[in-house]
Amino acid sequence: xxxxxxATRTFRRYSTYVGATVAGIFTxxxxxxxxxxxxxxxxxxxxxxxxxxxxxxxxxxxxGQALLMTVAVWGGxxxxxxxxxxxxxxxxxxxxxxxxxxxxxxxxxxxxxxxxLLTRGIGPTVLAWLLFDQFDFPGSVQAAxxxxxxxxxxxxxxxxxxxxxxxxxxxxxxxxxxxMMAGALALFFSGMALPLVIFPEPWRTIALALPxxxxxxxxxxxxxxxxxxxxxxAALAQQGVxxxxxxxxGQLVLRSATRKVxxxxx
Amino acid sequence: xADASVVRAAPRQYAWIALMWIRAALxxxxxxxxxxxxxxxxxxxxxxxxxxxxxxxxxxxxxxxxEIALLYGATGVALGLADMAIGSVEQIxxxxxxxxxxxxxxxxxxxLVQVCADRFALxxxxxxxQSAVVLAWAAVPIDWTPARVAVTLMMLVAGLGIFxxxxxxxxxxxxxxxxASELANAFTYxxxxxxxxxxxxxxxxxxxxxxxxxxxxxxxxxxxxxxLGREDPFGMPSWFAFLSPAVALALLALAALAWRTGVRxxxxxxx
Numbered sequence: 001x002x003x004x005x006x007a008t009r010t011f012r013r014y015s016t017y018v019g020a021t022v023a024g025i026f027t028x029x030x031x032x033x034x035x036x037x038x039x040x041x042x043x044x045x046x047x048x049x050x051x052x053x054x055x056x057x058x059x060x061x062x063x064g065q066a067l068l069m070t071v072a073v074w075g076g077x078x079x080x081x082x083x084x085x086x087x088x089x090x091x092x093x094x095x096x097x098x099x100x101x102x103x104x105x106x107x108x109x110x111x112x113x114x115x116x117l118l119t120r121g122i123g124p125t126v127l128a129w130l131l132f133d134q135f136d137f138p139g140s141v142q143a144a145x146x147x148x149x150x151x152x153x154x155x156x157x158x159x160x161x162x163x164x165x166x167x168x169x170x171x172x173x174x175x176x177x178x179x180m181m182a183g184a185l186a187l188f189f190s191g192m193a194l195p196l197v198i199f200p201e202p203w204r205t206i207a208l209a210l211p212x213x214x215x216x217x218x219x220x221x222x223x224x225x226x227x228x229x230x231x232x233x234a235a236l237a238q239q240g241v242x243x244x245x246x247x248x249x250g251q252l253v254l255r256s257a258t259r260k261v262x263x264x265x266x
Numbered sequence: 267x268a269d270a271s272v273v274r275a276a277p278r279q280y281a282w283i284a285l286m287w288i289r290a291a292l293x294x295x296x297x298x299x300x301x302x303x304x305x306x307x308x309x310x311x312x313x314x315x316x317x318x319x320x321x322x323x324x325x326x327x328x329x330x331x332x333e334i335a336l337l338y339g340a341t342g343v344a345l346g347l348a349d350m351a352i353g354s355v356e357q358i359x360x361x362x363x364x365x366x367x368x369x370x371x372x373x374x375x376x377x378l379v380q381v382c383a384d385r386f387a388l389x390x391x392x393x394x395x396q397s398a399v400v401l402a403w404a405a406v407p408i409d410w411t412p413a414r415v416a417v418t419l420m421m422l423v424a425g426l427g428i429f430x431x432x433x434x435x436x437x438x439x440x441x442x443x444x445x446a447s448e449l450a451n452a453f454t455y456x457x458x459x460x461x462x463x464x465x466x467x468x469x470x471x472x473x474x475x476x477x478x479x480x481x482x483x484x485x486x487x488x489x490x491x492x493x494l495g496r497e498d499p500f501g502m503p504s505w506f507a508f509l510s511p512a513v514a515l516a517l518l519a520l521a522a523l524a525w526r527t528g529v530r531x532x533x534x535x536x537x
Binding site for chain 2: 017018019020022023024026027030031034037038040041042045046049050172174176177178180181183184187188193194198199200
């Protein structure tokens with residue numbers, strides 16, 4: 001399978017930088033500890049804020065640190081390669097490959113996500129389990145399986161948004177400004193800065209409906225057992241709908257880009 | 267080696283290189299402005315997050331939102347300035363890997379100046395001004411005396427020095443492991459995030475290590491307690507407020523030592 005080959009190659013490419021991975025795990029863990037204590041202070045004052053208790057809040061923090069790189073909340077991943085290849089003109093090579101370009105890059109990004117999950121995901125999680133009594137693993141098989149499914153959907157959602165940002169380079173040549181803006185939006189509306197469930201209304205409802213909720217809030221709620229049974233299916237369905245919309249949009253943008261834009265240097 | 271003329275020339279050389287990068291950045295004005303604004307938004311959202319917390323609570327770790335704004339603004343300005351001035355030192359591993367460090371070593375400008383001024387990012391002004399706005403908002407209800415003004419200024423300068431030292435010292439690790447640039451982030455940005463909250467949210471042991479082991483508490487915590495006129499919740503002596511410049515100087519000396527050791531240890535990749 002071609003796409004599996006692309007994914008495993010990307011996995012291997014990322015696994016070259018062992019020092020970077022160890023440093024990253026350490027950094028994620030430092031931030032995890034800081035946010036855990038800050039949230040504990042908040043839930044100490046308000047033990048039921050957002051329908052969470054202190055233990056949920058600490059668990060949420062560490063799920064967030066585990067997913068930060070896996071879901072590429074800040075940006076990055078194979079879409080950065082794409083933007084660079086658009087800038088240099090190498091994208092022409094991608095365009096005449098006899099495979100769908102989006103599938104190629106998505107496969108690569110899933111390989112990257114798998115690597116980041118195994119290292120920067122599991123590393124801080126183990127530490128959280130050792131350091132914080134409040135940290136909990138999923139309480140049921142349903143929650144664990146739901147989380148894994150939801151996580152895959154989270155990576156694809158993030159890929160679809162990053163794809164759109166990267167494709168802006170067809171027109172702007174330099175994606176960095178837009179990429180940073182997109183990163184800021186994602187950081188806030190994914191629930192990475194603060195769980196979306198404690199946003200005041202109407203922001204809570206709005207934020208939960210946006211695609212970024214897929215990045216962290218939805219998988220975390222499934223892990224914590226806040227969404228079960230039919231509600232769990234509804235959560236996954238919402239993620240699926242956004243993926244369909246965003247990937248469809250991505251195809252449209254790619255098509256109009258290849259039709260209208262003269263690739264750099266040729 | 268470090269005779270007076272070298273030291274005197276350094277600021278001007280730094281300014282030349284920085285100016286060149288500013289001109290380069292302004293060649294793409296759209297990118298420059300979006301990056302500047304995005305930088306301000308990203309750090310601003312940090313504070314929005316804290317403000318949202320305060321829609322459900324009145325105090326966090328016994329501190330109100332305005333008091334936290336003082337901590338947040340002070341550490342934000344200090345880190346922002348340090349990051350703009352010498353944040354590029356994080357890229358040292360990149361210079362080692364690509365061999366551009368060899369080129370730099372042959373130039374008649376101190377290596378540290380070249381590495382720090384490389385890719386000088388004026389866009390960081392975005393985050394600095396955002397922190398400054400929060401700091402100004404926090405300053406409104408404070409009962410200002412000459413001493414408090416002096417301690418506030420001292421806090422910003424010392425905070426800048428402490429983060430400056432962290433950037434340089436922890437980046438030196440990359441002379442040994444060239445791809446560990448993110449490690450320094452745990453101390454620089456991590457120290458920044460940690461000091462955005464009142465240290466009362468942390469257990470006593472953590473606060474003790476942040477005072478004596480890795481003294482980020484001196485960036486803003488002890489001076490802010492003085493400016494706010496609050497007793498130290500952990501029972502530390504009140505004169506700790508005035509210790510920040512000494513701590514900054516000591517850390518800068520250690521950072522210089524780490525830098526020298528790192529450069530001495532450096533051997534070219536050889537290709």
